Amino acid sequence: MISQVIPVDTLVMDRAEIYRSMGSARYVPDDVIRDRVESVIEKAGQVCKSKFGYEVLPAGPSSSTTIRVGNTEMHTGPVIAQSLSSAEYYAVFVATSGLEYEDWAHVFRSSGDIMDELIVDAVGSEIVESTVSFLKAHLRQKMAQRHMFISNSYSPGYCGWSLQEQKKLFAFLPYKPCDIELNTSCLMRPVKSVSGIIAIGSRVKQRPYGCSVCDSKDCYKKRLSR
Amino acid sequence: MSNLENLYQAILGGKREEAVDATRLALAEGHSPQYIINNGMVQAMHEIGGQFECGRAFLPHLLMSARAMKGALDLLNPLMVGENRRVSAGRVVIGTVKGDLHDIGKNLVASMLEGAGFEVFNLGVDVPNDVFVSAVRDHDADIVCMSALLTTTMGNMKEVVTALTAAGLRNRVKIMVGGAPLSEGFAASIGADGYSANANQAVMLAKNLLGLTK
Numbered sequence: 001m002i003s004q005v006i007p008v009d010t011l012v013m014d015r016a017e018i019y020r021s022m023g024s025a026r027y028v029p030d031d032v033i034r035d036r037v038e039s040v041i042e043k044a045g046q047v048c049k050s051k052f053g054y055e056v057l058p059a060g061p062s063s064s065t066t067i068r069v070g071n072t073e074m075h076t077g078p079v080i081a082q083s084l085s086s087a088e089y090y091a092v093f094v095a096t097s098g099l100e101y102e103d104w105a106h107v108f109r110s111s112g113d114i115m116d117e118l119i120v121d122a123v124g125s126e127i128v129e130s131t132v133s134f135l136k137a138h139l140r141q142k143m144a145q146r147h148m149f150i151s152n153s154y155s156p157g158y159c160g161w162s163l164q165e166q167k168k169l170f171a172f173l174p175y176k177p178c179d180i181e182l183n184t185s186c187l188m189r190p191v192k193s194v195s196g197i198i199a200i201g202s203r204v205k206q207r208p209y210g211c212s213v214c215d216s217k218d219c220y221k222k223r224l225s226r
Numbered sequence: 227m228s229n230l231e232n233l234y235q236a237i238l239g240g241k242r243e244e245a246v247d248a249t250r251l252a253l254a255e256g257h258s259p260q261y262i263i264n265n266g267m268v269q270a271m272h273e274i275g276g277q278f279e280c281g282r283a284f285l286p287h288l289l290m291s292a293r294a295m296k297g298a299l300d301l302l303n304p305l306m307v308g309e310n311r312r313v314s315a316g317r318v319v320i321g322t323v324k325g326d327l328h329d330i331g332k333n334l335v336a337s338m339l340e341g342a343g344f345e346v347f348n349l350g351v352d353v354p355n356d357v358f359v360s361a362v363r364d365h366d367a368d369i370v371c372m373s374a375l376l377t378t379t380m381g382n383m384k385e386v387v388t389a390l391t392a393a394g395l396r397n398r399v400k401i402m403v404g405g406a407p408l409s410e411g412f413a414a415s416i417g418a419d420g421y422s423a424n425a426n427q428a429v430m431l432a433k434n435l436l437g438l439t440k
Binding site: 183 | 281284285286289290292293325326327328330333334337376377378379
């Protein structure tokens with residue numbers, strides 16, 4: 001597995017995304033909350049070691065609802081399968097804010113202030129999302145040398161892809177990749193971790209993705225985007 | 227502005243220290259704790275809750291208000307015993323079900339319930355069924371709240387309902403559920419009394435279930 005540790009200060013943290021996680025797309029924080037968010041980001045930078053890891057595997061024939069990674073069929077559902085249909089390879093990846101952040105956040109939250117807890121949670125989510133963005137930039141650059149392109153990243157649990165299929169992804173990676181454990185409920189620990197797949201190929205395109213192309217009614221991301 | 231008006235504004239604005247100061251001054255003025263709660267605090271929480279529901283306030287505003295109210299309530303709580311009244315709106319046991327480690331949503335609900343005057347016993351995450359059952363019994367809970375963020379763990383909520391029924395507790399406790407993949411229909415299908423989509427609605431639902439709404 002190819003892996004990399006990324007210092008938080010090299011990540012591009014999207015403040016708007018943090019505020020969205022804390023409230024809604026229309027939430028505009030006041031100066032007091034902004035200062036608290038910046039303070040958490042600064043402290044997180046001192047302790048956090050976010051990381052990613054991935055394996056590149058050949059793509060097999062896909063159908064309207066499935067893709068094939070190596071010899072394994074993944075039931076991604078139609079939204080994701082159609083977005084990945086021109087893949088020649090897949091990068092199976094994990095990314096995490098890391099155990100250090102989880103341990104620090106646990107101590108920080110023990111102050112009992114619910115606002116601090118909300119901010120730490122939102123910042124943790126953004127650290128892992130920006131780590132995925134970092135991975136995609138890394139992969140895009142690497143594949144460009146081979147005249148290939150990459151797709152968006154797609155994860156089990158979203159857009160009709162069952163969370164249970166996460167076990168199949170982890171089977172491609174070494175035991176506890178980037179120190180991430182997967183429990184029997186398919187929950188990753190550290191909680192602020194992402195697993196997923198990225199298509200690679202000479203005809204792969206980044207298609208429109210997200211809530212606009214997904215018909216899931218109960219997804220929390222859809223609720224937040226309102 | 228009167229001290230009660232100051233208290234109202236402090237809670238509405240999410241200013242805990244100011245809310246505590248205004249409460250102290252209202253007490254010094256001779257107002258009873260129950261009068262202060264009814265005429266300053268509850269109204270402020272009702273107003274911020276209404277603003278949240280119509281999209282004029284957001285989760286951080288709600289939490290800051292609940293935090294301010296909790297600070298003021300902490301000052302009044304010891305005095306309420308002397309009034310021989312029940313200070314708690316109700317006793318709530320809350321936890322994230324077995325197999326699930328997500329805690330922020332559950333803690334937001336716990337915080338809002340505390341701000342609304344409920345006595346909350348937070349069991350944490352990955353809570354086994356029998357721990358829910360014994361907590362309901364030990365704390366004489368009026369409500370049990372369960373949270374799950376995963377489609378793979380939401381099914382464990384039904385097991386808790388079954389365990390409460392087997393323990394003979396189902397008829398004396400209301401059951402509320404919440405979490406991203408859940409819905410009203412799911413709550414009904416497992417025999418829960420209600421579902422809430424956010425922390426503010428959880429408070430409204432808890433009050434409704436206990437008959438506390440006017």
